[in-house]
Amino acid sequence: xxxxxxxxxxxAEGYIPxxxxxxxxxxxxxxxxxxxxxxxxxxxxxxxxFFADREPVGxxxxxxxxxxxxxxxxxxxxxxxxxxxxxxxxxxxxxDVPIVAxxxxxxxxxxxxxxxxxxxxxxx
Numbered sequence: 061x062x063x064x065x066x067x068x069x070x071x072a073e074g075y076i077p078x079x080x081x082x083x084x085x086x087x088x089x090x091x092x093x094x095x096x097x098x099x100x101x102x103x104x105x106x107x108x109x110f111f112a113d114r115e116p117v118g119x120x121x122x123x124x125x126x127x128x129x130x131x132x133x134x135x136x137x138x139x140x141x142x143x144x145x146x147x148x149x150x151x152x153x154x155x156d157v158p159i160v161a162x163x164x165x166x167x168x169x170x171x172x173x174x175x176x177x178x179x180x181x182x183x184x
């Protein structure tokens with residue numbers, strides 16, 4: 061299949077709340093980047109995180125196998141450092157093959173949970 065998408069994406073909005081109403085992993089406040097690789101080659105993806113008050117951090121490197129999807133929680137990123145909670149950030153997603161990127165946030169700080177989702181901005 062022909063690969064769909066772009067090689068670079070931007071998520072300008074990022075914020076991981078430190079509080080959650082639930083203890084189950086599914087209900088912990090989190091942010092996710094959903095990556096789709098429709099092509100026949102594995103996608104080698106690098107994420108760089110930008111902050112308002114410090115230098116960028118990265119790359120965080122992941123692979124999305126050919127013809128697969130991968131949902132990557134920003135909360136789970138650890139190396140080169142964990143993304144701080146209660147801190148505004150943005151992310152740059154770069155891939156060696158075209159992919160599609162979507163952003164999702166679950167904010168479970170209050171019992172009526174809020175889910176936000178949007179397409180990332182394709183750069184090229």
